[in-house]
Amino acid sequence: MDIISTRNMSRDFIEDVLEKTKKMEPIAKAKKQVDMLKGKTLATLFFEPSTRTKLSFMAAMNLLGGTVVGFDDPRTSSVKKGETLADTIRVVEGYANAIVIRHPNEGAAALAAKFSEVPIINGGDGSNQHPTQALLDMYTILKEKGKLDGLKVTLAGDLKYGRTVHSLAYALSKFDVSFVFASPPSLRMPRWIVADLKSSGISVKEINSIEVKSDVLYLTRIQKERFPDIEEYQRVASAYILDEETLKELGEETMIMHPLPRVNEISPGVDNDRRAKYFVQSFYGVPTRMALLAMVMADI
């Protein structure tokens, strides 16, 4: 079993992951190791920077009793010598029971899965997908809202290049949700994703500033590099910032999410608000990844 994309994940599969995540949560909270993956090895191939994804996979593997091999930095690997991804995968599959890969190219994880006999988990491929992030986001919403059906969800910021919102939109679309997509015109959700969602019968509304009355307000980082000049960036990005001022207008039950790292999308003054859930969301990466690792390696 590979974890490549949420696009073709069934509602049943997602619910199964969430249920298993719930069983892992007490272990992750207690930080007390179990033996479920004792003797198993996870390879982590990070061709791009990561803190959260890499460290939470390492922590998850440790908590399940397994070990990790891998690299952080393609400059320290044979990739520097010109090795293809297919070759790297065919070599590394001999060393591990499963592989997590993060790569700048869209489709890299799917390509890896084609060449690997061990399970591949996509840790982010370019602007395409980040399915384990989406599953931990789903778990966070379920924990906080008690349900996944019947919710109005606003995804805000860079919806064009943001792989976390692509994955989350598809995952949520297996449930009865309605979307508000809030982004600058130049960073709108890709047309084919919107078309996919609509053809699943999902309501999608697209707007140019954040909508503060949803059940879920999911903010993402707008990267400076996406804009031709800094003034244009500042003018645009300021409409997607949540600070103590905009907080006043936020819905009483609107939970605030962010995949982190944030730069200035959410000001530190928001952190102690009861609706701010981005740090607990980050923590749920551990039980969610424990569940996924156990599913692909121990067949639970």
Added chain:
Amino acid sequence: MDIISTRNMSRDFIEDVLEKTKKMEPIAKAKKQVDMLKGKTLATLFFEPSTRTKLSFMAAMNLLGGTVVGFDDPRTSSVKKGETLADTIRVVEGYANAIVIRHPNEGAAALAAKFSEVPIINGGDGSNQHPTQALLDMYTILKEKGKLDGLKVTLAGDLKYGRTVHSLAYALSKFDVSFVFASPPSLRMPRWIVADLKSSGISVKEINSIEVKSDVLYLTRIQKERFPDIEEYQRVASAYILDEETLKELGEETMIMHPLPRVNEISPGVDNDRRAKYFVQSFYGVPTRMALLAMVMADI
């Protein structure tokens, strides 16, 4: 419990660490794993280069049966995306039972401790403090001299920017010692540290060349970058070099210490002298860090 600075450490606390280090020493020497921290995870966040501190913390954690997650290089982490230290810490505390942090900014470890619910250990913060180094230095002196009271200790080299000598000076100042601070005028011990020490009743003498008759001669590296021109550097640095020539004048019972890495402060010809203790000092990093890890994570 956090380990941030030796400045406010009590004599009792230091003696407690040294006693526990003594119990760890046979395990470190035998390199035989015990179960004391089995199932625990240490996060190592190194924002600056390290061999000794990082590897000895890893080895210490392994010997106690625990595991390590972390990064070596901020370029491979979300720090590259502009994440604040406070956010990194709030995320990583969810993944580990304790965090070791090395950071170029003074005060970084204290800041981390403010945001973390798990213990923070300072692995070096800019020119400020390196408390675990000081504790292993103390252990080395105790082992070699049999006591910490009544010693004359010379700290030599770069006393201005050297965090190891700052930490060691404060740690020793809880005991009955007298100091000789030997440094170029431009690299003298900061005035406020000297004032702190004197107000503790400690005798401090400041000189411009190394004093070879102390009980302890602690040398440190003088960095080229601190000097406007290379000739000035060479002229100044040469007064703080221990070679086979200066060795002849060294006190019969003067132990030679260095936090390592050394560049040319101690010539290789000194290595086999019976008074040279810098390699055993480096080894004591393992039992000292084992003791500290067990104290913060297993509450021994």
Added chain:
Amino acid sequence: MDIISTRNMSRDFIEDVLEKTKKMEPIAKAKKQVDMLKGKTLATLFFEPSTRTKLSFMAAMNLLGGTVVGFDDPRTSSVKKGETLADTIRVVEGYANAIVIRHPNEGAAALAAKFSEVPIINGGDGSNQHPTQALLDMYTILKEKGKLDGLKVTLAGDLKYGRTVHSLAYALSKFDVSFVFASPPSLRMPRWIVADLKSSGISVKEINSIEVKSDVLYLTRIQKERFPDIEEYQRVASAYILDEETLKELGEETMIMHPLPRVNEISPGVDNDRRAKYFVQSFYGVPTRMALLAMVMADI
């Protein structure tokens, strides 16, 4: 015991390694951990990039129940501060039961062994030697051919700078083999190695293009940087490429090997040919390194 070079390895020692590798192979295939090195620590000091060597040593150590500490990148270690290799080794030997070192300088592993009280394994030193690669190559040949005596072996490509072929040539020379060395004139096998081989009574033939009728055809990468201009490189390198066209002329029983990473020396169309053995060869790195680790640390 150190593993520095195949030059002085006896036939008995090599046969012993291969026998132990055979016992490790089922464990490596099943990817099921045993306790042979439980509680032991391997230090991996990689001063140069590596995927295969580093990850397979990590995987081998994990499978034997041990743990790994180390660095991938000298920029994140004290080497950046100017520390000598001798000092790094004297420090790291205190942290581990054995050390694997990869270093750009020829003779680095031998130097390390001089300063270390724990076993040193050479993971590649400049253009000199890569003995653990040679031993896994030997194991691959033995597995595929059922014997090591009586074989005709072609080593092709960059024989001047290629440490894998230097090590393999010496290892094979302890058996009854004959060599074809196929390389551009500027990249011929060093004269002193050829002299050593001939004085062992080994037949050596040197040619300028690949010989496709041997029992073993061992290809290596020719690096662009070795040639003054790109056209010269392209003209020369093309004679050492195995593609679907040259495959037609390949001997029915000629096994194709490559230490990997490959760039374009073997075209992907060759991968599914039954004579292509480079991926299984890469996998044998795990049991071979398990055997070596167990030999140096558990004295099996």
